[in-house]
Amino acid sequence: MREKDENRRQHILDVTTKMIISEGISGVTLTKVAKAAGISQSNIYIYFKDKADIVKQTFLSRKQIIGDYLMFHYSPKGSAIENLTLFARALYQFAIEDPDDMALIQQFNASPVLATLDLSQEEAELNFDQIFKELKQGVEDGELREMDPDVILTMGFVTITTYAQRVAAKTIDPVTTPLSAVIDMIIAASRKPA
Amino acid sequence: MREKDENRRQHILDVTTKMIISEGISGVTLTKVAKAAGISQSNIYIYFKDKADIVKQTFLSRKQIIGDYLMFHYSPKGSAIENLTLFARALYQFAIEDPDDMALIQQFNASPVLATLDLSQEEAELNFDQIFKELKQGVEDGELREMDPDVILTMGFVTITTYAQRVAAKTIDPVTTPLSAVIDMIIAASRKPA
Amino acid sequence: MREKDENRRQHILDVTTKMIISEGISGVTLTKVAKAAGISQSNIYIYFKDKADIVKQTFLSRKQIIGDYLMFHYSPKGSAIENLTLFARALYQFAIEDPDDMALIQQFNASPVLATLDLSQEEAELNFDQIFKELKQGVEDGELREMDPDVILTMGFVTITTYAQRVAAKTIDPVTTPLSAVIDMIIAASRKPA
Amino acid sequence: MREKDENRRQHILDVTTKMIISEGISGVTLTKVAKAAGISQSNIYIYFKDKADIVKQTFLSRKQIIGDYLMFHYSPKGSAIENLTLFARALYQFAIEDPDDMALIQQFNASPVLATLDLSQEEAELNFDQIFKELKQGVEDGELREMDPDVILTMGFVTITTYAQRVAAKTIDPVTTPLSAVIDMIIAASRKPA
DNA sequence: CATGAATGAGGATTCATTCAT
DNA sequence: AATGAATGAATCCTCATTCAT
Incomplete structure (x- = not known):
């Protein structure tokens, strides 16, 4: 269970990484991240405080x-x-x-x-x-x-x-x-x- | 007249440059550019085709x-x-x-x-x-x-x-x-x- | 023209007033105000700074x-x-x-x-x-x-x-x-x- | 046991009361109530049917x-x-x-x-x-x-x-x-x- | 009894762009 | 040439609620 959580968090970071590489930091959108990660947008907020946090943690x-x-x-x-x-x-x-x-x-x-x-x-x-x-x-x-x-x-x-x-x-x-x-x-x- | 136009165009590019440097490419918004340049938002479209054009011309x-x-x-x-x-x-x-x-x-x-x-x-x-x-x-x-x-x-x-x-x-x-x-x-x- | 603007502003305030009376201050939503006023949500921001401003001006x-x-x-x-x-x-x-x-x-x-x-x-x-x-x-x-x-x-x-x-x-x-x-x-x- | 439940229920109502007084009825959010009461959000639903019920019971x-x-x-x-x-x-x-x-x-x-x-x-x-x-x-x-x-x-x-x-x-x-x-x-x- | 995860709907706000003037 | 008004789409984020455990 714990593992699953951490996996999902990692998955979000991976997805964000790819997005930054292909579209630049400006290209990162929570809508897109959620879609690419296959989760609902609001779900992201369980793992990260806000968008800046995602970008920061990705880095x-x-x-x-x-x-x-x-x-x-x-x-x-x-x-x-x-x-x-x-x-x-x-x-x-x-x-x-x-x-x-x-x-x-x-x-x-x-x-x-x-x-x-x-x-x-x-x-x-x-x-x-x-x-x-x-x-x-x-x-x-x-x-x-x-x-x-x-x-x-x-x-x-x-x-x-x-x-x-x-x-x-x-x-x-x-x-x-x-x-x-x-x-x-x-x-x-x-x-x-x- | 022609000259005046070119000045304004240049001014927009200068303002955009500063914005990119201080806030990154993602930080550029036509709203902000217009305000910083002291002109109306719609006015920008006289000088540039669209936002991508401004960024491109700035570069x-x-x-x-x-x-x-x-x-x-x-x-x-x-x-x-x-x-x-x-x-x-x-x-x-x-x-x-x-x-x-x-x-x-x-x-x-x-x-x-x-x-x-x-x-x-x-x-x-x-x-x-x-x-x-x-x-x-x-x-x-x-x-x-x-x-x-x-x-x-x-x-x-x-x-x-x-x-x-x-x-x-x-x-x-x-x-x-x-x-x-x-x-x-x-x-x-x-x-x-x- | 000027008059028309002021009319629309007033209209928004009237609509908001009715909404506050019937649903309470908590019931006020920009989505609902815009719909009731027959304008687009973003249009509201031409007349008011933000939601608090609408409520304030209504009062x-x-x-x-x-x-x-x-x-x-x-x-x-x-x-x-x-x-x-x-x-x-x-x-x-x-x-x-x-x-x-x-x-x-x-x-x-x-x-x-x-x-x-x-x-x-x-x-x-x-x-x-x-x-x-x-x-x-x-x-x-x-x-x-x-x-x-x-x-x-x-x-x-x-x-x-x-x-x-x-x-x-x-x-x-x-x-x-x-x-x-x-x-x-x-x-x-x-x-x-x- | 029964008593403990009632205590918690009361606690939720107290917290909600304070919130209403300080922020108005519109200011009440289950997220905030849960946090202020020191319990999990979903826990609230053990004691109350829904948000309206909390407000009602508080009153x-x-x-x-x-x-x-x-x-x-x-x-x-x-x-x-x-x-x-x-x-x-x-x-x-x-x-x-x-x-x-x-x-x-x-x-x-x-x-x-x-x-x-x-x-x-x-x-x-x-x-x-x-x-x-x-x-x-x-x-x-x-x-x-x-x-x-x-x-x-x-x-x-x-x-x-x-x-x-x-x-x-x-x-x-x-x-x-x-x-x-x-x-x-x-x-x-x-x-x-x- | 209790909770963390999950989500869809809706919240306010900003954006790029168009249009009438 | 210039602008203010207008808007639809998209932004981030919060909400109330449900579910599996």
């Missing part, structure tokens, strides 16, 4: 998913460069396996709607603490370029996700332009020049 | 602005690396001078709404033909890394705009982390390794 | 009507007792001629809804300033009983309106129990005992 | 309370005038001790909602049979003014309750304007003039 659940994935697949082992490589691979893998959630996160990040969802600072941000710390250490150790780790991280993040999107869209051929080459590029950008 | 006008700016401030002169540097500077300058239009473009790019606006391929994309050509040439000449020029361009674009945003938000201090350092990073990523 | 318009009536039909001429008599007659006449508006006012006065309508003190109260002043003077002059004029006024007001209601409902026969007898009663209550 | 229970109070505190002993005095005192006392229930009764009396509650004639009216009979007798005996006893009763009732309300609201000072003076006024109105 948080996808953030959770990507966070869990990275937590599981990325474990820093060696130098900052090595860790950056591992992280890039994990991120790429996620973007390939779960392009929907990736797209959703990116859409939220670009939209001012995120700011209206009264999320805590922590909730609003992707949790990249671990890799961020590694990068920071790398900069301090002189292994990485003297640069705000945030800029390095964003550069790497967007480069990887863009690459993954184009691979998925078959705009880029991963045979002639392999992931390793992209990672090399990121490393070249990040490593401290001799 | 196109901002794309035009950034395109014009780069056209004017970026003229390729030398090697691919040199051109990339010039381009990065022009882009940074634009992002600092006109953060609103920059933000609008980025928001559109991340949103599926763009796809619903029946824009031609050409209309939908930022016109970076020139720099794209230079980069392509640079790759062919062996000056740049063997990599899809698109990936290089995206990497550079996002790195610069992210940096500019954080400078504007005072999250990054441009004295300790100057633009030149960011450009160095981009170049390191792009240049073909020895 | 105010009826208050205005009773106020105008009394202003026109009651002009104090002599002693407090004489004036009280004149006032009672005017009030009775109004209650007979326009029982609907009378009923509406009474319903509002008994309901806490009135307090939620953010009316100014002045707007919320029936404007009985004139007779109130006369009564006060009468008390000071020793003509009337030493009593808060408000209590006298309320006593008189309710006695007259109750009487009028019962006459209208044919619960009381005005031949065997004429208005004059009721007024005598009110006077007996108000006059200072010898 | 009846308060009518019962005021009736019981007067039954207990008012016992006619002498002439009509003396009885009227006793009754007025009892009524005043009740209005002071239990202003909520008094306010509820008055609100119902002014509202057409009462008519929709399919109450019998007897249920709908306040049970003032006793005093009514005394007044009628008084009129017949020539002790009271020749007047419909109903008008006398209403006059007296409203005068007392209005006075009590203003005393409670501290709009009237009971020291300078004591209850006895108000009763004198009522008596003056009721007594047959010499």
Whole structure:
């Protein structure tokens, strides 16, 4: 019973995720969500406070998913460069396996709607603490370029996700332009020049 | 007379731009646009076909602005690396001078709404033909890394705009982390390794 | 044109008045008001800000009507007792001629809804300033009983309106129990005992 | 067990009473009643048939309370005038001790909602049979003014309750304007003039 | 006895759009 | 060119009520 409830809640979030990806955040309507989820509109209010809550929970659940994935697949082992490589691979893998959630996160990040969802600072941000710390250490150790780790991280993040999107869209051929080459590029950008 | 009309049209687009930036594309309503523009709702239909048209024209006008700016401030002169540097500077300058239009473009790019606006391929994309050509040439000449020029361009674009945003938000201090350092990073990523 | 607008506005208020009288304030629904007024629901919003505004304006318009009536039909001429008599007659006449508006006012006065309508003190109260002043003077002059004029006024007001209601409902026969007898009663209550 | 049920039922009525007083009859919602009573919405249907039933029972229970109070505190002993005095005192006392229930009764009396509650004639009216009979007798005996006893009763009732309300609201000072003076006024109105 | 889930109907309000002027 | 009036459809949300447990 409890399980069934949670299932239905999840189902609503899934349906909303798909809707956001295909029609944008503006495209989300409770009428449409209810219809797509196969429930009555009023039923939604058992699981969520209001529309903003649905959107918020949708975002948080996808953030959770990507966070869990990275937590599981990325474990820093060696130098900052090595860790950056591992992280890039994990991120790429996620973007390939779960392009929907990736797209959703990116859409939220670009939209001012995120700011209206009264999320805590922590909730609003992707949790990249671990890799961020590694990068920071790398900069301090002189292994990485003297640069705000945030800029390095964003550069790497967007480069990887863009690459993954184009691979998925078959705009880029991963045979002639392999992931390793992209990672090399990121490393070249990040490593401290001799 | 003609001129006056064009002014009013422009005014509507400006108002819409601000609205998209502050409230997202979903936040745009003709009611609000009319009120913000100080005209009557029905009046809008003299200048635009329907709501989708306003959104579309808003996007196109901002794309035009950034395109014009780069056209004017970026003229390729030398090697691919040199051109990339010039381009990065022009882009940074634009992002600092006109953060609103920059933000609008980025928001559109991340949103599926763009796809619903029946824009031609050409209309939908930022016109970076020139720099794209230079980069392509640079790759062919062996000056740049063997990599899809698109990936290089995206990497550079996002790195610069992210940096500019954080400078504007005072999250990054441009004295300790100057633009030149960011450009160095981009170049390191792009240049073909020895 | 202007006239037509005002007519429609008035029409909405009239329809709302009838609805409040027959079904209570809780019975008012924009759907029903629109249907009864023969206009579309959204059209209402051209004339009124929201539902509360309709209810408020309905109350105010009826208050205005009773106020105008009394202003026109009651002009104090002599002693407090004489004036009280004149006032009672005017009030009775109004209650007979326009029982609907009378009923509406009474319903509002008994309901806490009135307090939620953010009316100014002045707007919320029936404007009985004139007779109130006369009564006060009468008390000071020793003509009337030493009593808060408000209590006298309320006593008189309710006695007259109750009487009028019962006459209208044919619960009381005005031949065997004429208005004059009721007024005598009110006077007996108000006059200072010898 | 049985007792516990009755307690809960009473609790629901109490909660509803408060809600009606503070927000009007229109303000009553089963959702809110349930929340305020600390029970689940569906639970209400164990104790009451439907929403109308709750409202109806609320009214009846308060009518019962005021009736019981007067039954207990008012016992006619002498002439009509003396009885009227006793009754007025009892009524005043009740209005002071239990202003909520008094306010509820008055609100119902002014509202057409009462008519929709399919109450019998007897249920709908306040049970003032006793005093009514005394007044009628008084009129017949020539002790009271020749007047419909109903008008006398209403006059007296409203005068007392209005006075009590203003005393409670501290709009009237009971020291300078004591209850006895108000009763004198009522008596003056009721007594047959010499 | 008690409740959480579920729902259809209806609530107020806003929207994009059209039309007469 | 400009606008105020008008509206139907759609928005989010609440309501009273039922049902399975």
